[in-house]
Amino acid sequence: MPREREKDWDENLYKKIDRYDLVQNLEQCLQCGKCTGNCPVAAITPSYNPRAIINDILSGDITRLLDSEEIWRCFWCANCYRVCPVDIHYPLLMMQLRYAALEEGYGLKYVQPINKYAFRAMEKGLTFVPGQKGIEKIMKLRSQLQATSWPEVSEQAIKEFCEIFEQTGAKAWMENLENMPEKPLRLSFLEGRITDE
Amino acid sequence: MSNLHITTPQERIISAAQRIGEVPEKLFLFRSCTGSMEYPGTENSIKEVLKILEVEVVMDSDQTCCSGYILTCSGYPPEPSLAITARNLALVEQRYGLDTYMFCNGCFGYNTELSHILNHYPKYKEMANNIIAQYGYNYQGKTRIRHVQELYYLLIDKIREKVVRPLNGLRVGVHYGCHYLAQQYGILDEGDLPTFHEEIIEALGGTPVFYKERRMCCGYAVGRGFTHKESVVEPHLAKKFDSAKEEGVELITTCCPGCNVALDREQPALAKRGFGPYDIPVIDIAQLIGLALGVPIWKLGFNANTTPLDRVLNKLGLEKGE
């Protein structure tokens, strides 16, 4: 990869990513590395580096964030947030970064299989309802405990849950994702280290 | 400058008495999706334990899933989750006027973060209340969000008195999970060196084991158990289990059904890949407290567990059907 230049840096990238104003103190980052040192994902995949991702967001680097494989690895353990000396809520930042990536068509394969459960939640009021076999197993377990055979969620509650998704436009957003063409991801941060200039 | 109030250490680490105040006579128990489906024994155990501790539990079928899990997967934008959180908490405020207790770190974490956003960003509170007004709800931020593990600690002396089946030194490794100790708005203990669960284990007659990776995440949030199981989550979990096995841990306790799914149900897959084998059963701390306090074993719901409890029960001289 050639040397990065000013055209590769978009100074509005931070605001574009933090579209919900949830991580307002990103510029306080001291690049101390406490986050990456504690990150369980970084301990397994060397190219995933929270500190480096923050650095890229602040510089506005548009060459590697959105189409990277790495940003899909964070699992919100919040070790980073817990030890950060300036309390940057990194997981909330990653959640929003992933929205930005999805809207460009990157990472759909990591969200669509999970959204199948979100659509089901709009019918049942519960997340991660399994298939028929799983449902039967659950009903058996519950009856052994002399509890109701299925967790009690009222029809009215499910109706309201579903309507809230529709009225906020979230259902349409999710349906749009189902139909988007998928673009390929790459291990951007690892590739970035191999220069041929 | 940030809208979010950055807390000081004095505000963050506070005693159970400060977190909760007087022991509640009655509380609202927030239904957890995973807790009521994957491990119904957990929900049952909590109700049994709280009955013994003389705390009345109220649930409501109009409460829905918090929708926080898939939100964190970036499955949908935050607006519906903000409105749904406001709706559920307004329900508790308007119908019961009680504190809302979660028994899942996930529910707890999502509701705490989302309600914090609702209470500090007027634009989001307005948006949420506009939507839920059509159902007769209005969220005011009055109900306090707590986790039952805090209540167990507040009542630790009572628990100790009521033990009828002491654990005989059983080597128990605690898994605290991430979303309770990571939050910044007031927790019982220090996030990296907590000891309050270990104190409960001691009160039950068990031997708490400080295995090296006890503070390691279960890896199952943000859907990673689906999307990155072989590549990231399994090698990660193997490290945690290796460290527990090395210290001779016989049982792991959790306070989150999500963590329970990860730690309990991943063990066969790990064994197949050549990690371990571990054969360390994983149960909710409420189930362990229930066991020690004399709740009939069949009520604790160990049939839901993938990694069997037989060895532990045998060691304690108990039968599954008791």
Add this chain to the structure above:
Amino acid sequence: MDSVKTALVIGGGLAGLEAAIKIGQAGHKTILVEKEAALGGNVAKLFSSFPRWENPVDLLEYKINKLKECSLISVMTGTTVKFAQKRDKSYSVELLSTTGTKNKIEVDAVVIATGFELFDASVYGEYGYGSFDNVMDSLQFEAKLKEWSENKENISPPKSVAFFKCVGSRDRSKGFPYCSKVCCMYTAKQAGLVKDLFPDTRCFVFYMDYRAAGKEYEEFTRSVIEQKHVRYVRGRPSKVLPEDGRLLIRAEDTLMGVPIEITADMIVLASAVVPSHGTKEMSKLFNAKIDQYGFIDHEDFNPVKTGDRVFYAGACGFAVENLGAMHQGAAAAAEVISLFNQVD
């Protein structure tokens, strides 16, 4: 109206000693009050100093001799200030000694020189201070260095020692946002001293920056890295875990962008410099200006003046190195002398 003026200097550390000596030598009655049994404050606890590797004992001996040579200075150790009342052009002050003796004095100017303490790093559960063996702060380590140097032949040296900088400093989350100024220099000094004592011991300094803004400071720090072979790793450590009797450190080498794990036998925390309890008490008694952290603050345009007839010097105002403490002590003395020489 010429009358005999008396100055009260509270604190017998380096800044207080300097102030008392200069005021006494200028011909004014001076009372130096020190709460401990011996003079010297935090400097007396040090094994060496930067940037010239001088023995602080020599410096303190020199100052204390100068103090004793001046008959106008009376030194009261084991004594604290209990009460102060402002009068029109003086303070009425009550002293209490550890023997229980009370003393009431009238003074015309006060110099607060009550120094600093180190932040209690036990809020950092990730470092295990107060929970794990062999995790200590820099003043405790300084005592260790003295112990080692006196008993070198009988000690089996540690295989490696790790130094963590910025513990409690530059931390808006659990500590203080400010930089404690002196830790980069004293950490380099301590690491260098370990290498002098035990050349085979590996020393790691975990840093975010190294700040060497002073005369001979950069050369000093580079000499520790280049000639004493201390390894500097850029990354603030994330976690410490006890393992097999040693300490496992997890951090990121941010210059390489890789997470690392290093095992050490001992960890030294450069904990933040915070105002001492004495500073907090004196600032209340004398109604001194203080900042949001409790350090004594100065009036506009007057860097050592904090109130009417009240001055201050040394680390009670903010972290400062030895040379600076002496400068400030002398400046506070100059203010007092100038005040006393004014025609009423």
